[in-house]
Amino acid sequence: MQQRGITKMNIWYKELGFYNNPFSIKPMAFHDEVIGYDLDVVFNKIDNGEVLFIEGDYGKGKTTILKKIIRRFGGKKRLVYYSCNRTASSIDFEKLIKNRHGFFSGLFSDDNNLILLLDEAQDISQEDSEKILDYYTKNFKSIILVGPNFDKIRFGNGLSKLISPNVIRLGELTEDDAINIIRKRIGHTNFMQDDIIKMVFKKSAKNPRRLLKNCEDVCRYTIDQGYNKIKEEHVKKVLG
Amino acid sequence: MWFNDLGFSENPFDDSARHKLAGNENIMEDIIYNINAGNIVFIEGKPGSGRTAILKKAIQSFMGFGKVSFVECQKIKDLNIEDVLKGKYNFIERIFSKMPNGMIVLMDDAGELDKKNCERIKYFYDQNYIKSIIFTGESYNKANFTESLKDRVKKVIKLNDLKEYESLDILNSRLNGKQLIPDDVAKEIFERTDGNPKKFLNACEELCKTIAETKEEKVTLEHVNKLLPLDKKRSVEKSTEKSEKKNAGKKKEDGPVKEEKPEDLRVIYEDAAERYY
Numbered sequence: 259m260q261q262r263g264i265t266k267m268n269i270w271y272k273e274l275g276f277y278n279n280p281f282s283i284k285p286m287a288f289h290d291e292v293i294g295y296d297l298d299v300v301f302n303k304i305d306n307g308e309v310l311f312i313e314g315d316y317g318k319g320k321t322t323i324l325k326k327i328i329r330r331f332g333g334k335k336r337l338v339y340y341s342c343n344r345t346a347s348s349i350d351f352e353k354l355i356k357n358r359h360g361f362f363s364g365l366f367s368d369d370n371n372l373i374l375l376l377d378e379a380q381d382i383s384q385e386d387s388e389k390i391l392d393y394y395t396k397n398f399k400s401i402i403l404v405g406p407n408f409d410k411i412r413f414g415n416g417l418s419k420l421i422s423p424n425v426i427r428l429g430e431l432t433e434d435d436a437i438n439i440i441r442k443r444i445g446h447t448n449f450m451q452d453d454i455i456k457m458v459f460k461k462s463a464k465n466p467r468r469l470l471k472n473c474e475d476v477c478r479y480t481i482d483q484g485y486n487k488i489k490e491e492h493v494k495k496v497l498g
Numbered sequence: 499m500w501f502n503d504l505g506f507s508e509n510p511f512d513d514s515a516r517h518k519l520a521g522n523e524n525i526m527e528d529i530i531y532n533i534n535a536g537n538i539v540f541i542e543g544k545p546g547s548g549r550t551a552i553l554k555k556a557i558q559s560f561m562g563f564g565k566v567s568f569v570e571c572q573k574i575k576d577l578n579i580e581d582v583l584k585g586k587y588n589f590i591e592r593i594f595s596k597m598p599n600g601m602i603v604l605m606d607d608a609g610e611l612d613k614k615n616c617e618r619i620k621y622f623y624d625q626n627y628i629k630s631i632i633f634t635g636e637s638y639n640k641a642n643f644t645e646s647l648k649d650r651v652k653k654v655i656k657l658n659d660l661k662e663y664e665s666l667d668i669l670n671s672r673l674n675g676k677q678l679i680p681d682d683v684a685k686e687i688f689e690r691t692d693g694n695p696k697k698f699l700n701a702c703e704e705l706c707k708t709i710a711e712t713k714e715e716k717v718t719l720e721h722v723n724k725l726l727p728l729d730k731k732r733s734v735e736k737s738t739e740k741s742e743k744k745n746a747g748k749k750k751e752d753g754p755v756k757e758e759k760p761e762d763l764r765v766i767y768e769d770a771a772e773r774y775y
Contacts, residue, residue, distance in 0.1 A: 269534055279535040283650060285624050316649040321624055341617045343644060378617070378646065471652055474535065 270481035280443045281474040283467050285322040297326055300426065304331065304373060304400045309420040311379070312404045314428030317467030320404045323428075324375055327402060331373055338374045338398075343381040351393050371399040379405035388414035431464045439466060440473060450477065454488045461497040472497055500710035510672045511703035513696075517672060519551055525655055526552065530559055533602055533630045538623065538650050540608075540641070541634040543657030546696030549634035552657075553604045556632060560602055565629070570606045579603075579618045583627065600629040609635035609642060616644040623650065659693035668695070669702060678706055679717045686719060690726040701725060 271279050303310055304327065314320050324339075331337055338354050355372065374393075376382065382403075391414065394401055405411060408425050436459040437452055444450060450473075458476060462469040479496045480488045501509050519526060525541075529552060532539045543549045553568065560566050569582055583598050603619075605611070611619075622628045635641050638654045660668075665688040666681055673679070679687070679702060687705070691697035704725055705717045 269531065271535070279537075282536050283652075284536065284626055316646060325624070341621065343613050343617055378644075467649065474537075474652075478531070 268481075270478045273481055274444070274447070274449060274477075276444075279474065281470045281477070283317075283470050285319075285325045297323070300327065301330060303424060304402065307399045308424050309394065309401045309417070310403065310424045310426060311408050311421045312402065312426045312428065313406065313408050315406055315465070317465045318428045318431075319466050320428065321377070324377065324402070324404060327373075327375065336372055338372055339377070340375070341377040342386075343378045348383060349386045349389070351389065351397075355393075355397055370397055372397050374398045374401045376401065376403045379403035380407070380411050382411070382413075384412055384414060387412075387417050391416045391420075394420075431459075431462075431466050431469065433459055436462075436466075436469055439469065448487060449480075450488050454490070454493060457490065457493045458497065461493075500707045503710040503713075504678065504706060505676070506674075509703070510674070511699045511706070513551060513699075514554075519548060519555060525657070526555055528655065529556055529632060532652060533560065533632065536630045537652035538631045538647075539633070540638045540651050540654045541632065541657065542636070542638050542654055543634070544636065544694065546694045547657040547659070548695050549657065550606055551695075553606055553632060553634060556602075556604055565598075565600060566602045566604065568604045568606070571610055572607045579615050579622065583622065599627060601627060603628050603631045605631065605633050607635060608633035609637070609640060611642055613642075613644055616642070616647045620644070620647045620650065660688070660695050660698060661693070662688055665693075665695075665698055668699075672699075672702075677716065678709070683717050683719055683722060686722050687726070690722070 271277075274280075300310065300312075300323065312320055312323055328337060328339070340349065340354055342349070374390075390398075390401065403421070408421070413421065433456055437455050440450065440455050454476075455473075458472050459469060462472050476488060476493050476496050480492045483492070485492070499509075501507075529539060529541075533556065541549050541552060557566055557568055567582055569579075583601055583603075601622075619628065619631065623631065633641070633651075638651075643651075662685060666684055669679060669684050684702075687701050688698060691701055705721050708721055708725075709715070709717055
């Protein structure tokens with residue numbers, strides 16, 4: 259019989275004493291990620307009922323912020339999450355608002371003061387962006403849009419005006435941020451020292467997700483080769 | 499049955515997961531690692547190059563945990579990933595519409611996934627409902643993925659064509675060391691099936707069937723000629739053609755395609771190709 263995949267081989271992160279992959283790119287995996295941005299500002303704006311736009315490239319941590327907002331404001335059926343690239347047709351807001359409940363509770367709920375999270379906002383149609391405004395005054399307390407580039411999206415005039423003072427740009431990852439992220443994940447271990455993290459950071463185009471992927475590859479390679487400390491040559495070998 | 503006549507209890511050329519993988523043994527380790535580590539991997543290869551075989555092996559490795567979902571994208575018309583995942587759960591759990599946690603999703607022929615499902619997958623992956631995903635398809639660049647899903651793909655693994663010695667190796671393990679097909683004949687079959695594992699095995703199966711029917715001991719070149727006719731002139735032509743094609747293909751890969759690829763994708767893509775092969 260074949261051996262089970264799970265027990266079959268030595269996985270590098272288990273050898274280092276982790277149960278799961280510490281460099282997982284899933285935003286849910288770690289709660290207290292450093293993202294180089296003050297989240298309280300975002301929370302305050304939501305509390306004040308403003309329309310926000312979070313701007314950043316792929317892998318910069320947009321979803322991580324969304325997840326934090328969900329964690330902070332979620333749980334009371336007050337949040338509506340929608341990804342704009344799901345359909346080519348227009349968004350059915352009525353349905354979205356009703357469907358956040360099961361059928362019965364939906365009958366008795368009040369549909370005001372909701373918070374709307376729109377992921378992939380670059381794919382929203384102009385028509386929808388005008389429709390949002392009606393619902394903003396009627397149902398939604400605050401709206402958070404997320405996308406790669408605010409200037410390139412054609413929103414309706416009214417929405418643009420509401421958003422423009424509240425565009426949050428996710429900054430570039432700095433070297434210190436990178437070290438912080440990695441240290442939060444694996445602690446202060448001798449296995450991966452700061453100068454190694456800096457080296458990997460240089461190869462990661464200031465992108466947090468790339469950084470995590472690269473760190474995983476380097477660690478895996480080093481352990482597989484039987485070393486207990488990452489050296490420069492390992493990074494060079496793996497990342498070129 | 500023909501294989502009983504040859505002394506086998508089962509068809510040695512069937513595509514069940516108990517067999518050795520055709521030429522891609524070391525890929526398996528990598529894939530099992532990536533499943534454990536919670537990554538998304540895309541396996542790229544031509545039809546018959548062993549994509550589905552790899553997925554079947556993966557199922558075998560993780561069987562019994564109730565966590566593996568195998569989805570054949572082409573067979574399901576109105577695919578909804580959410581239903582597929584929930585379908586794994588039993589009646590009571592479904593009533594509470596609980597989402598499963600830490601699923602391993604294997605998607606065959608994922609090139610045609612629509613945006614809606616890509617988005618669902620991305621969401622479920624981010625929420626850790628899905629732990630890891632293995633996609634297969636003919637081409638990663640042509641796959642219909644949304645950019646945000648593409649960015650989450652850790653690695654693209656390219657399945658290589660079969661090499662000659664690998665084909666002999668496979669044949670040997672499939673036939674349990676029986677010399678039904680001599681090496682030089684096997685090499686000839688290999689030549690005429692373009693390094694495609696599936697075609698190669700199918701041809702071997704056909705040939706063994708014929709010798710079982712005619713009660714001969716070994717497959718000879720004549721059998722091969724009958725099944726895969728190829729006169730000398732043609733074979734010369736074909737081999738030059740093939741090498742030309744190969745060169746052309748290589749040029750394409752190295753040249754213009756690369757330039758079209760966006761920066762970051764190229765990095766992943768090349769990493770996958772270079773680092774492990």
